Amino acid sequence: MFGVEELDAVSLALALMRDANLELWSDRLTAGLDDAQRNMLMRHRDILSMLVWAKRSALVTVAACPECRRWSCVVKSKALKQCGLTVGCNGVPVVAKAIAGNTTRSLFS
Numbered sequence: 001m002f003g004v005e006e007l008d009a010v011s012l013a014l015a016l017m018r019d020a021n022l023e024l025w026s027d028r029l030t031a032g033l034d035d036a037q038r039n040m041l042m043r044h045r046d047i048l049s050m051l052v053w054a055k056r057s058a059l060v061t062v063a064a065c066p067e068c069r070r071w072s073c074v075v076k077s078k079a080l081k082q083c084g085l086t087v088g089c090n091g092v093p094v095v096a097k098a099i100a101g102n103t104t105r106s107l108f109s
């Protein structure tokens with residue numbers, strides 16, 4: 001099951017990777033963060049290890065469905081109009097973008 005915090009962690013991690021010009025996640029990117037942000041990222045390291053930020057090729061990020069709460073790695077260029085994670089689910093998955101704040105939170109309210 002996937003929650004709001006995972007989406008926030010992915011969004012923050014992508015923003016840090018972009019700003020550092022790194023294609024893959026590294027724990028040293030948490031150096032300038034506060035404890036709450038660092039702890040959040042550490043809780044979801046298994047997901048962060050799957051992310052890829054590449055300027056010339058596709059971004060690999062995470063999409064999560066607010067209805068069934070399942071998630072999957074996706075290529076960013078693919079817009080998701082309907083949940084393909086659970087048969088019969090009518091949810092529209094939210095794709096985590098490179099955002100350094102908590103803006104994905106409202107999407108799951």
Ligand SMILES: [Zn+2]
Pocket residue numbers: 065066067068069070083084085086089090091
């Ligand atoms: Zn769904």
